[in-house]
Amino acid sequence: MSEVKRKITREEFLWTAVKSTALVALGAAGYGVFNKASTGLVRKRDLLDRKKTGKQNFSMAIDIEKCIGCGLCVEACSKENNVPADHYRTWIERYVIKKDGTVLIESPQGGMHGFSDDVHEEDVERAFFVPKLCNQCEHSPCTQVCPVGATFNSEEGVVLVDYDYCIGCRYCIQACPYGSRFWNPVKKTADKCTLCYHRIMNGQLPACVEVCPTGARIFGDLSDPESPVSKFTKENQTMALKPHLQTGAKVAYKGLSKEVV
């Protein structure tokens, strides 16, 4: 009899162990749901159906032929968003295709202070500038990999980082195929272009768009057919960067050359 009793105790012990593990797991999950629900910021993992919500879908287009590589946009971005030195939310690349076929690509300090005349003019076949920024992908690899959902596609089509929530694992920086994300050594989190979310939500233009002297950056709401960006993409042949990766990159480039990486 005592044998039987002991055995039951053992089984009971095991069951208790199983049950308490399940309880702890449930508790953790419950806390997670509560934690999320109680946070002010809405963390959207998927884009909302904008037709239903009437929300904007902000984006940018780049007219490569208009960019003169002055670097004002990079500087304005850096100041507007307190971007730490040697890190870039936006940058300009200069492509020099030489007569011998070689391609020189550079972006000294993100092109913030312009570019030097170090290539002999007679060697140059053609040259152009390509401003780059976060492509605000519809299927962003960075938000997919974030282990806590600290980075997300906002309702307005902007990929944002919740700096109070990011644990700083840097997986998103690895996952971004465009090098648009960087490690913010001050915040100790991932950081990136927000299309100046704080400005655009107040009806202003992103800092880089505002200062561009040639109108190479076109900003607007893609869900509004009359917005400058909608008109520009309708009237011109544009292309996204690395389309084969199927990231749904929204930033549209006019005049993209095959040399662009």
Add this chain to the structure above:
Amino acid sequence: MFTLLQTASSSFGYILPNEAELQWSVLIVLYPYLTGLVAGAFILASLVRVFNAEAVKPTYRLALLTALAFLICAPLPLVSHLGHPERGYEIMMTPHTSSAMAMFGYVYLWYLLVVLLLEVWFDYRKDIVLMGQRSTGLMKVVYNALALGLKDISEKSLAFDERAGRFLTIIGIPSAVLLHGYVGFIFGSIKGNPWWSSVLMPVIFLLSAIVSGIAMVLLLYVVTSNWRKKQIDVRCVSAVGRYLMFALIFDLTLEMLDITHRIYEAGEWLEILKLLSSGHLIETMFIGQIFIGAVVPLVALAIMQAAKMSDREKVWAHSVCSVLVLLGVLLMRWNVVIGGQLFSKTLSGLTTYRLELVGAEGILAAIAILALPFVILWVLVKLLPPWDDDSKTRIQMAK
């Protein structure tokens, strides 16, 4: 000494402005190395329990304790690498379901609490009870606490322990595969990085994990036996060596398949990956990981199957092979983690990684993290002697 671990200092071509600094340091190299040793050691232990590989039995308990010691340390490099370690628990509180990394907390806890701790407990319960009876003072309290109040060591009760342990081992095998396979998936699923993006990545990670775990247990068995001045069971060493050889064959085959496939497929990334592996990674990959760390030990192990050698020579040769394999797998982790960050995502330039000596992510920190599991293992071995000879005599003494 550092030339092997240090990549060439010159960068080449165009790298994006944000790519000037590498994101994942040597600490992230250690993470897959540590979990790999856990998975490998556990799978070796499971050979005894599930597949009744009698010859490797002397390593069974040592393998379990090795897995436990390394598992306890596995999150250390990850957590210390986080920008906000104090928020690390969010990975379990609010896991993002589409993220491979979000699985970490759950897989880790499952493996630690449900598989390893329970299995060790069931396996050692009789010993714990007997040692509790035998010891006095603080140790008596410790052993009594470890027994969790279940001190029945009747035959029936022990038979239950045996069944439970076997059941846990059976659950443990897929769990070990999950524990390490998902680490490979973290890298393999990054489509923006051609060095990582491969469906073979989790499988290669797993096989190299098994290889490293077997080698580690073999080496620990030889070293601890010598330390304790006990006779080494050469039949056991040879048997473990044979498993090591088979695992190594599968591992090397898949790694070669991966390389061959990439070269043959010749995607847009071929040129930059060629430059990477022929320049920055030539020492760590072709010389270290593949030749010294895999081909040499594989050939040696194969020769040992047929060659006539004295017991002493056999033990020595197996130990040297294990050391080479352990080095090779560490370099494999290095080549994946660091190698995948040495070229620009534009595929038009290479960058460099400079390993510092001191600092939170330097060589010394890495060595400390690598040494810690051995300290924990030492404590575990003191507390729960894994030796066949010792436990027998102790139990007899207690009786």
